[in-house]
Ligand SMILES: Nc1ncnc2c1ncn2[C@@H]1O[C@H](COP(=O)(O)OP(=O)(O)OP(=O)(O)O)[C@@H](O)[C@H]1O
């Protein structure tokens with residue numbers, strides 16, 4: 001049985017990223033743990049905002065860079081959005097229990113700068129790498145680990 005699957009898409013502009021985010025949101029409504037990689041300004045937060053919008057979030061979605069965690073309870077499923085950048089390696093240990101807790105059940109958890117907690121990420125997760133191509137063009141690469149997440153990348157590949 002396969003335990004890893006990849007989907008890749010070049011989004012030529014923000015509208016294109018929105019299309020991808022809406023498709024992903026629909027497929028991830030059963031819950032998903034997402035780790036986001038990519039350099040500063042690549043488009044990690046932009047993707048989370050669009051997924052939250054697709055799930056009808058009522059609040060304004062902002063970057064959690066300074067607060068580490070933002071929670072949204074007005075969307076179709078609870079959304080937890082971590083940004084570990086300011087914690088770096090040492091600080092991450094202080095929130096590991098929280099991170100694990102939020103990864104279970106029917107909710108959507110996003111972790112930006114997950115490289116700081118690489119070893120603590122649950123096996124079943126969706127890894128999304130964002131790379132800057134040029135101007136408004138970005139490449140989103142999804143790497144699915146675990147059965148439920150593989151269903152998501154397979155559906156995206158078959159779209
Ligand atoms: N196709 C695209 N997809 C996503 N974002 C795009 C695209 N084109 C332009 N952008 C812009 O690129 C910027 C991405 O910023 P964003 O805050 O999402 O970066 P980030 O990866 O979260 O960075 P950080 O590491 O600082 O948190 C936004 O201003 C967004 O509007």
Ligand SMILES: [Mg+2]
Nearest residue numbers: 044045063112
């Ligand atoms: Mg960000």
